[in-house]
Amino acid sequence: MVRQASLRSDLESITGVENTRSGSEDIAVDGLTPEAVARPTTVESAAEIIRYANAHDLAIIPLGGRCHRSLGNVPSRYDIALDTTALSAIVEYEPEDLTITCQAGITLGALRAATGAAGQMVPFDPSIPDAATVGGVLAADVWGPARMSLGAPRDFTIGLRVITGDGVVTRAGGRVVKNVAGYDLCKLYIGSLGTLAVITEASFKVQPLPKEARASAFEFASASDACRVPNEALMHALAMRSAAVTRTGERWLLSIVIGGAPSAVERSAREIAALASDAGGEEPAEPVPALEQLVACRLSMLPSELPAQLETLASKLGAYASLVAYPTLGAIRAGLLDAGALERASLPGVARVIEAAPPEAKRGIDVFGEPPASLPLMQAAKEQFDPKAVLSPGRFVDRL
Amino acid sequence: MAASLVKDLQSAIGKKYVLHAPEDLLVYEYDATIERGLPEAVVLPQTTEEVAAAVRIARRYGVPVTARGSGTGLSGGAIPCEGGVVIVTARMDRIIKLDAENRLAVVQPGVINLDISKAAAPHGLYYAPDPSSQKACSIGGNVAQNAGGPHTLRYGSTVNHILGLEIVTPDGEIVTVGGETIGLPGYDLTGLVVGSEGTLAIVTEIVVRLLPIAPATITLLAIFDEVLEASEAVSAIIAAGVLPAALEMIDDKTMRAVEPFVNAGYPPDAGAALLIEVEGLDEETREQADSVRATCEVAGTREIRIGMSPEDRERLWAGRKGALGALGRLAPSYYILDGVVPRTRLPAVLAGVYEACERYNMPVANVFHAGDGNLHPNLMFDDRVPGASERVLELGEEIMRLCVDAGGTITGEHGVGFEKRNYMSWIFSDDDLEVMARVKLAFGAADSFNPGKMFPSSKGCGEVSSRMRSAIAKVGADAYV
Numbered sequence: 115m116v117r118q119a120s121l122r123s124d125l126e127s128i129t130g131v132e133n134t135r136s137g138s139e140d141i142a143v144d145g146l147t148p149e150a151v152a153r154p155t156t157v158e159s160a161a162e163i164i165r166y167a168n169a170h171d172l173a174i175i176p177l178g179g180r181c182h183r184s185l186g187n188v189p190s191r192y193d194i195a196l197d198t199t200a201l202s203a204i205v206e207y208e209p210e211d212l213t214i215t216c217q218a219g220i221t222l223g224a225l226r227a228a229t230g231a232a233g234q235m236v237p238f239d240p241s242i243p244d245a246a247t248v249g250g251v252l253a254a255d256v257w258g259p260a261r262m263s264l265g266a267p268r269d270f271t272i273g274l275r276v277i278t279g280d281g282v283v284t285r286a287g288g289r290v291v292k293n294v295a296g297y298d299l300c301k302l303y304i305g306s307l308g309t310l311a312v313i314t315e316a317s318f319k320v321q322p323l324p325k326e327a328r329a330s331a332f333e334f335a336s337a338s339d340a341c342r343v344p345n346e347a348l349m350h351a352l353a354m355r356s357a358a359v360t361r362t363g364e365r366w367l368l369s370i371v372i373g374g375a376p377s378a379v380e381r382s383a384r385e386i387a388a389l390a391s392d393a394g395g396e397e398p399a400e401p402v403p404a405l406e407q408l409v410a411c412r413l414s415m416l417p418s419e420l421p422a423q424l425e426t427l428a429s430k431l432g433a434y435a436s437l438v439a440y441p442t443l444g445a446i447r448a449g450l451l452d453a454g455a456l457e458r459a460s461l462p463g464v465a466r467v468i469e470a471a472p473p474e475a476k477r478g479i480d481v482f483g484e485p486p487a488s489l490p491l492m493q494a495a496k497e498q499f500d501p502k503a504v505l506s507p508g509r510f511v512d513r514l
Numbered sequence: 515m516a517a518s519l520v521k522d523l524q525s526a527i528g529k530k531y532v533l534h535a536p537e538d539l540l541v542y543e544y545d546a547t548i549e550r551g552l553p554e555a556v557v558l559p560q561t562t563e564e565v566a567a568a569v570r571i572a573r574r575y576g577v578p579v580t581a582r583g584s585g586t587g588l589s590g591g592a593i594p595c596e597g598g599v600v601i602v603t604a605r606m607d608r609i610i611k612l613d614a615e616n617r618l619a620v621v622q623p624g625v626i627n628l629d630i631s632k633a634a635a636p637h638g639l640y641y642a643p644d645p646s647s648q649k650a651c652s653i654g655g656n657v658a659q660n661a662g663g664p665h666t667l668r669y670g671s672t673v674n675h676i677l678g679l680e681i682v683t684p685d686g687e688i689v690t691v692g693g694e695t696i697g698l699p700g701y702d703l704t705g706l707v708v709g710s711e712g713t714l715a716i717v718t719e720i721v722v723r724l725l726p727i728a729p730a731t732i733t734l735l736a737i738f739d740e741v742l743e744a745s746e747a748v749s750a751i752i753a754a755g756v757l758p759a760a761l762e763m764i765d766d767k768t769m770r771a772v773e774p775f776v777n778a779g780y781p782p783d784a785g786a787a788l789l790i791e792v793e794g795l796d797e798e799t800r801e802q803a804d805s806v807r808a809t810c811e812v813a814g815t816r817e818i819r820i821g822m823s824p825e826d827r828e829r830l831w832a833g834r835k836g837a838l839g840a841l842g843r844l845a846p847s848y849y850i851l852d853g854v855v856p857r858t859r860l861p862a863v864l865a866g867v868y869e870a871c872e873r874y875n876m877p878v879a880n881v882f883h884a885g886d887g888n889l890h891p892n893l894m895f896d897d898r899v900p901g902a903s904e905r906v907l908e909l910g911e912e913i914m915r916l917c918v919d920a921g922g923t924i925t926g927e928h929g930v931g932f933e934k935r936n937y938m939s940w941i942f943s944d945d946d947l948e949v950m951a952r953v954k955l956a957f958g959a960a961d962s963f964n965p966g967k968m969f970p971s972s973k974g975c976g977e978v979s980s981r982m983r984s985a986i987a988k989v990g991a992d993a994y995v
Binding site for chain 2: 208209210211212213233255257261265266268269278282283284285286288289290291292293294295296297298299300301302304305306310321322325348349350351352353374375377378380381382412414415416417418443444445465467482483485486487488489491492494495497498499511
């Protein structure tokens with residue numbers, strides 16, 4: 115362990131005085147504030163910081179837009195914040211190739227602007243905020259209701275450049291849309307929450323923006339009626355981008371985004387309205403303002419089990435929770451006013467991940483729930499990629 | 515040792531399902547490549563427990579294990595190149611569950627790819643990845659190689675359609691990774707095992723995603739005078755905002771080879787044809803077809819044929835599907851390459867391929883997934899002519915170099931196997947390969963599962979080139995890539 119003053123000056127010698135500062139509240143993770151923040155401007159200096167941390171037994175947490183840092187267990191140690199936001203260049207973008215390569219510190223907002231100008235998009239969920247960085251979204255594997263049409267990050271990421279926990283700069287995948295050479299380590303890094311490697315560059319498949327998009331909403335008396343509509347619409351191949359069911363008072367609100375070619379949007383809107391009407395759907399009343407979510411969790415289940423589970427959750431949680439269900443995907447997000455409700459926001463036999471909670475509520479529990487059966491393989495991977503547990507120690511499944 | 519290895523396998527799996535007589539083993543020494551590797555024993559288990567038992571027995575004797583599906587692979591993935599035990603999944607051929615409501619199926623690895631779609635069809639669903647050997651290839655082999663196919667362009671490869679796996683690790687443990695639901699916590703080991711070419715685990719159960727069958731599909735065949743016009747049209751179609759379900763190219767050599775057998779109606783003087791498929795809702799599909807047609811006309815197509823009915827569409831596909839079988843009649847041997855380049859580099863790389871083949875005086879036919887930039891040059895030669903095999907491999911290497919230099923890769927869907935293991939260092943640094951090797955360590959695999967595959971070999975040059983020579987593909991008349 116090095117003393118604070120020498121840590122600062124050592125980091126300054128790696129990334130420069132102007133890119134180093136003392137730790138502060140704004141980069142805290144679960145209430146822990148690091149000694150120092152380094153904002154490397156090159157991949158090589160980022161790797162040097164990681165090697166430095168290995169040599170001095172220091173713990174690093176990589177941070178981008180800090181939009182999803184509430185995910186994960188309370189870190190066991192946190193000495194250096196590795197701010198990736200200076201690595202924000204678009205490295206290569208050829209719209210006709212339908213691929214893009216960018217550095218991981220670029221914000222989704224900047225990426226959306228660059229691809230939007232060419233009538234294209236990297237298919238990240240539209241609900242992810244513009245301030246989020248590519249690296250953070252990949253590390254946290256963030257997805258939302260549009261996963262049903264756009265896929266998850268694992269589906270459209272074709273290559274990554276990362277620095278492993280022991281400081282090796284390495285590539286996985288490539289820049290072409292189809293590639294089966296070698297192990298697909300992109301899959302391993304995506305969703306690893308900065309516990310195996312720091313992502314510094316990513317290549318994606320891009321796709322054309324929908325020519326037209328429109329939203330429609332219907333209210334139902336039961337969760338199962340609301341959930342049946344998008345599942346039927348999916349079987350009819352209607353042009354649905356996303357579907358979400360939320361609790362509004364005593365009723366259930368189905369919100370659907372339709373997108374694609376104008377003719378497809380027109381027909382899909384008509385047919386979805388007919389399906390909704392057959393299921394007893396009505397024009398929604400005044401929207402109920404969403405609760406501010408201080409505590410949030412996500413539950414995974416089969417789509418067929420979802421309506422009943424949604425009703426159960428609603429009756430367990432009462433009015434002071436916002437529930438958003440993705441009926442075609444089989445996931446429910448619950449926003450809770452306080453951590454006390456977490457206990458009630460669980461269902462027997464259903465996998466749950468707590469996505470946000472105050473640190474005092476997170477301590478003593480594993481926010482990822484029961485470790486999966488494949489935990490020994492995950493532990494072995496952690497040992498291989500981050501042998502000295504320098505990266506985000508304690509934050510992942512089973513406190514890896 | 516071999517005798518007691520066989521005896522132990524027999525007591526675990528049943529005498530009838532352990533092959534050890536030399537004449538029985540011969541069947542399992544090759545796949546769709548002509549590389550050979552003779553196993554010491556072949557087992558045909560029916561259950562996951564039997565697979566795990568076979569793995570543990572092989573481990574006890576210190577011999578490697580190679581899993582094998584239908585043996586249709588094009589990179590030597592199923593060849594036991596260091597001997598040992600071959601586990602054949604052919605008897606693990608049950609569709610365990612077809613859950614139409616949740617749009618998924620749980621299948622054993624020996625299930626034939628197309629049989630999943632056949633079983634799902636009554637529910638309006640299908641399994642999207644369609645490698646060209648889908649009537650014969652097993653889903654387990656598809657998972658091992660992360661198989662692609664013509665419709666990868668829109669729907670992605672095998673990995674995009676796998677939710678979870680049951681695997682047997684090199685220790686003989688049975689482990690579940692992923693599951694039937696999405697968003698499960700932990701590292702994405704499912705995504706890691708898919709495409710690991712049988713080197714990390716043996717897959718014994720697979721959860722596949724099923725997709726709704728599109729209500730409308732239109733197939734277009736656009737004939738061009740020049741292959742370069744056709745390859746430029748590929749980018750133009752996509753630039754117009756259309757993402758077809760499939761976008762295939764058939765060059766003049768292929769068309770002329772196919773015509774006598776398939777009667778596809780290809781004009782004898784045409785330079786290339788594009789086969790384009792669009793699908794979705796009726797209106798949208800018609801609009802996309804109109805857009806594709808307009809783009810092809812601007813690009814200089816001389817004739818466009820459109821198929822709306824299943825029969826008409828099948829007829830348009832016939833030439834594409836019959837291509838490899840027809841090419842097989844032109845020369846005693848041929849060597850199929852599998853490179854990928856960025857779409858916009860397709861015209862330049864294709865020109866480079868023709869130039870190189872001309873320089874080698876080696877006939878080449880190109881029939882491939884143009885929309886993905888996934889080239890399949892088929893080099894035709896006579897392996898009985900002294901030196902011909904060496905020259906074809908040299909040429910193949912030069913073509914792979916063209917792909918890599920254009921920013922592409924050495925395999926889009928066939929896998930590395932050992933055919934291309936020494937090209938891995940063209941696209942990955944020593945550090946990259948070392949980091950990949952860590953995954954093997956994490957799985958405890960060392961070299962117990964499918965040794966000699968995927969990673970550059972430290973074996974001597976003579977050894978390598980003899981393996982390379984024998985990796986030249988020799989496939990049946992009804993095969994196609």
